[in-house]
Amino acid sequence: MSKKEKVAFYTLGCKLNYAESSIIAGKMAGEGYDIVDFDEKPDIFIINTCSVTDFADRKNRKIIRKAKKINSDGKVIVIGCYAQLKPEEISEIEGVNLVLGAGEKFNIDKYLNSMPEEKFISCEIEDVSGFHSAYSSGDRTRSFLKIQTGCDYICTYCTIPKARGASRSGTSHDILADAGEIAEKGIKEIVLTGVNIGDYGKGIEEDIDFLGLLKKLDKVEGIERIRISSIEP
Structure with a gap:
């Protein structure tokens, strides 16, 4: 990176998206990018999308077009659920430089360092595995902590x-470590976030369920309140 490029995030949809945007932004800041507001004419726009309804899809497209009006020379990268579900449709929107699916969105920096010729990179959802820890910080009095x-x-x-x-x-x-980091930032309230956190425990080699995790989190020093979201779909 020849100069300190400015990067702006716009996040739509659920608390899980906000947690993931925050952790991606933190990673990019650590690599030398300057994280700025969306209206500050950034060099790179990263739009984390939702696709629950047709209205959400329309809003996604509106924000993409808004980015190009703010800076016509800026790169527009689209991630999130809309990007996984309809990558070809998004890639045809004028001004979009790159669309990254569920398996690639946490590697944005890799693609920025060497922008691929193809406009969308998305694997089959059945091939997406693993868990990327995430929590939000810096923009709210509480933190959205991803557990599932x-x-x-x-x-x-x-x-x-x-x-x-x-x-x-x-x-x-890993979740307790994240909660500890949140507490060290002075944030006293966490919101446990996922698609269906009542399913917590699936996909890991650990004999624990959601109640067991709650009991462990209750012992984290500095966290005074734990909220529960999306316990069922």
């Missing part, structure tokens, strides 16, 4: 399994 992602329930009205893959969890060791 994906869903194994195939409901006719819901696209989440196709967007995020199978249900999988973070280890209690």
Whole structure:
């Protein structure tokens, strides 16, 4: 990177997206990028999308077009559920430089260092595995702490399994470490976040369920309040 490029994030949708945007932004800041507000004419726009409804899809497209109006020379990178579900559709929107699916969004820096010729990189959702820890910080009085992602329930009205893959969890060791970091930042309230956190324990080699994790988190010094979100889809 020849100069300190400015990067802006715009996050739509659920608390899980906010947690993931925050951790990606922190990683990029650590690599020398300057994280700025969306309206500060950044060099790179990263739009973390939602795709729960047709309205959400329309809002995604509106934000993508807004980015090009702010800086016509800026790079636009689209990640999130919309990017996994409809990568070709997004890549055809004027001004989009890159679309990264569920398996690639945590490696944005790799693609920025060597921008690929193809505009979208997305694997089959069945091939997405592993768990990337994430929590939000710096923009709220509470932190969204990711403990689970994906869903194994195939409901006719819901696209989440196709967007995020199978249900999988973070280890209690990693989640407790994240909670400790949150407390060190002076944040006293965490919101446990996932697609269906009642499924916590799936995808890890650890004999623990959601209640067991709660009991461990209750012992983290500095965390005074724990909120629960999305305990069922």
